[in-house]
Every structure is written in structure tokens, then in C-alpha cells.
Amino acid sequence: MSALRVIAAGLATSVQDLGRFGYQRFGVPTAGALDRVAMAAANTIVGNRADTAVLEMLYLGATLEIAAESVRMACVGLGASLEVVEDGATRTIPAAESVRLKHGARARAIVGRNTMSCVVAVEGGFAQQPVMGSLSTFTRAGMGGVDGRNLVVGDLLPLARQDTEERGEVRLASLDLALPPRFRLVLGPQDDYFTAEALKTFLSETYEVTRAADRMGLRLTGTPLTHAKGFNIVSDGIASGAIQVPGDGQPIILLADRQTTGGYPKIATIASVDLPALGRVGPGTKLAFEAVSVEAAEELRRAQARVEAGWREALEPATPDKAIREDMLYGANLISGVADAWVGD
């Protein structure tokens, strides 16, 4: 069997695709990659369909050993990179660039500083059985991915391919993962549960991401938002990116592993164009918001899809220049601040 062997599991590393749709009425959350854009980019770079399942890593990346003839992979995330050890030599592969690794080589994904997630795609994807139409892992109910859980040391993650062909490696230099200066949102569905003052405050001040930031959601802290009609509603559905405000007035943005329904009023919902960028924030990140119409949100999303549709054409040869590579290595070390502390496996 060809596989990726897990040498170090990271903090919370799981198999994710676009998510599990059609089962929310049975109480099954969609799950799926937090950063859909990173997932699509990583897949495009290794030659996969954009919706192929990837490994998502939260806060601390995993180290994987190649237990196949060869594997082509790419890591994508804000500030992310891959540290590769092959034939005794260590090199750093920047984000959004493919690399082909042979049997026995190791790759460690480095998640960007103050960034919640990065993804690693492998050419051909993983050889796993979908659960309810999806490979996405949902740990709270133990479904999808590897036995419904995050990876642990020693796992062998089966690959669809035993080998990959030799060809020029590529990079997607035009990929822009910068956080939007203001996250676009659509007010509602329960914006009428808040005072006019609360709505004004929410759209003019910044809210900081707290340490409670995971696949379920982001708890924010800032000026409390005052409810006009109490903070209990008769439960209704929860969309991805919905911002609920419980009794303490501090907003919570609900993400991929959110509960399917809930009883707190939702002041607004993040526009789908900016939802993936919430997978690139972390504790301490200050978020500002801007209200847009549904129509504007739809146009923004369509414009984003046009950019994504052009990615395959935009791929360039990965830079082979050793000098530049070393330059990049030092740059990456300075930025990540983690590499110096790394003591190997």
C-alpha cells in the first residue's frame, strides 16, 4: 500500500474536502476545509480537481514520511511552507509550489504565524471511502477521514497513487491569501434583534479573535453588542459564517464544524468570498467588518471564482535557482519564528 506515514501529527490534522452536504437536516454539520481557496489552490498546483480532499493542519503542522514510490505535494496557507528532508539534505519549499518526494523523504508543514490553518494536497488524493458523500472529518461525531478523528503518530494515510511522473514543478505566484482589510458580511437573519447602536458599533469597531478559535468557530472579543429583543430565539438554521451573539454580547463566527441549528440571534453572516480568509486568522487578529448587499456578495464571489478558474493557466515553473532558494529559506525562518526551535523528529 502506498501511504503517507505520520511522523508528527501536529495539533489537529484532518482530512477535509468541500464538506458534507445534504445531511444537515439529520443534524450532521457540513465540516469541510476552513480555507476553501487554499484547498483549491493546493489541488490545482499538484494537478488535481479543485475539490479533491486535502490534509488540513491547525496551528502546528504535521510531519509526513513518503511510504510510496513518490508523492507530489503542495502546501498552501498564509505564511505557510514545507520543510523537506530528502537524502540527508534539508530544503524549504515555499507555499503554493509543488514538490515531488521519493520514498523515505519527509515533509514538515509549517503553519504561518498567527494563522489558524494550512492545507497539504497530494497528487491523486487519498484512497479513502467517503462517509455520506464526503471524506471530511467531523471529530465530534467520529465520522469521515481516518476513523472520524484527527491524525495520530503512526497513522498510514493511504494514497490513491503509488507513483507520480517526473515533470517540471510549478508554483502559483499570483495566489493572493492576504486578509481582507474589512471582512464583508450580509446583515441578518436576526439583525432586528439588536439595537441600532449595536449594529453601528459592530460595523465601526474591531473585534479580536480570542484563543477559542477552531474548526467550530471563532469567539471574538470587543465592545459588547446590545440585544434589543433578548438573546433567545426559537432555534433556526445556521449557515457557514453566521455570527451569533449570546447573552454576553460577544460575537461568535461559526465555521465548518458548527452545529446545524441554534437558539442565539445571528446579527450577520460573513460573505462567502471572505469566509476562506477566516481560516487564516488566529488569536489576536483584529477583524473589521463591512456590510454589503446579498447581490454585492454574489458578485464578489463570482469575481473570485473567475480568478480561480484562471489558476491552471497561471501556473509557472517553480524557481530552480539555488541562490534564490536559500534566500527564501532564510526569509521563511525569519517570518515563521518556529524553524529555529525545531529539533527534528
Next chain:
Amino acid sequence: MREQGLTPVPRFLPSGDTALVVEFGDRLDRHLSALVLNLRHRVQEAGIAGVSEAVPTFRSLMVHYDPLIVRARELEAHLMPLIDGLEAEALVGQRWLFPTCYEGEDYAPDLGDVAAAAGLSTAEVAAQHAAVEHLVYMIGFLPGQAYMGDLPEALNLPRRTSPRIKVPAGSVAIAIGQTTVYTNESPGGWHIIGRTAVPLFQASRDRPALLSPGDTVRFVAVSRTVYDDMQAASAEGVFDIDTLRADA
């Protein structure tokens, strides 16, 4: 909700650019619930391009869609004729019997508190809870977790003032006029009055959740021994759910 003749006129509320809420009201009501469930059925039958699913709650339907395929404005136009002439006739679902142990500090830790609040004995609380058919309004929160109503008036209590960090799977709990059964161990603020071994969710089943909105459940009091035997069968995966059908 405004009424125009017999046609209900719900509100369309956006939830971003990937979901549209069709809100029939803001309270817990069997009439509203039936409208929601009937519309969900119609939306599923209509097969609108771009709609991935429609999730019913007590009083609203959330229609999830792909904004690259259909826009909210177009989706509303697709939904209007489905709402037109919608009736509040209740769906007839399956009828289930849930063997439940209403005994012991471990299985029914809040039975005493509920009895005290209701001015009843613990046996009377169990008897009242087991005496009525509970309608499944919705499945939500976590896989297979059903929200059922309505409780006998004497058992209608608010949530516990301090939620528990861990509520065991299978706990039968009541609050705010409703009953739920916890499918997974999770935090919870409802009053736990019993335990059932019924396997409510199995990803491998064609229909992973045992219950659907419109189904009814009657809880049947059983002894600890019976519960423990059923729990063992459930854990071994040999629980025959057909034995739970009231019409069998």
C-alpha cells in the same frame, strides 16, 4: 407571518450569500412546523439547481445554495410558487416506542429536582412523560438529535441554571416544553430524567438519523436490567430497530 387568504406569506431573510431563511414565524407551534416541513418536502421535490439542501426547524426553513449557480433573487422566485397554496396539514411520520429507564442517580439525575419543581412524585413525573406521544419537530444541533414536543404542562420547566459539562449519550432530557435525547456525549443544560439505548444515529444506515420530523415517540418505562441488556445489544451493533416500531 401575514395571512393572505389561505396562503401563508413568510419572510425571506438572507443568511449571507449561501443560505436563505424562509421564516413562517418566531414561536414553537405545530401549525408553523407543519408549514415548514411541507415546504421542505416541496423544495426537495422541485430539485432547484444550486440548492444543496433545505433544513427545517420549528418555525423556519433554511435553504442552502451555491451562489455560483443560483442567486438569492432567483431562488426566491423559485420558492414563491412552492409556498403558494402550502397547507398546514401535518406530515404523517413513523411511530416509535423508546424503552427508557427512569431510575437512578446515574440514569435520571434530575428526576428528583423535576419532581420537586412540578409538585409531583418521581414516579408521577415518569408516568406523565411516558403517557403522551411526543412529536419530532426537528433534528438539529448534532447528528440525529431530535427535538420533540409538547410536554405535559406540569413538566414545562426552563433549562437548568448551570449546564452540565458532560451529558451521557442516550440521556432523555426535558426543558422549555420539549424532550430531547442526547445522541453523543456533549455539554447540556436540560433536565435528565432517564436513559434510553436506542441507537439514534448510524452513519452507515441509508437514512443515518433514526427519527425524522413528523415522527412520534412514546417513551416506555423499563427496568435497569432491561435497559442494560438493550445497551449491550446496542454497543454490539445487534440492536433491532424494527422492534421499536409502534405499528409493527
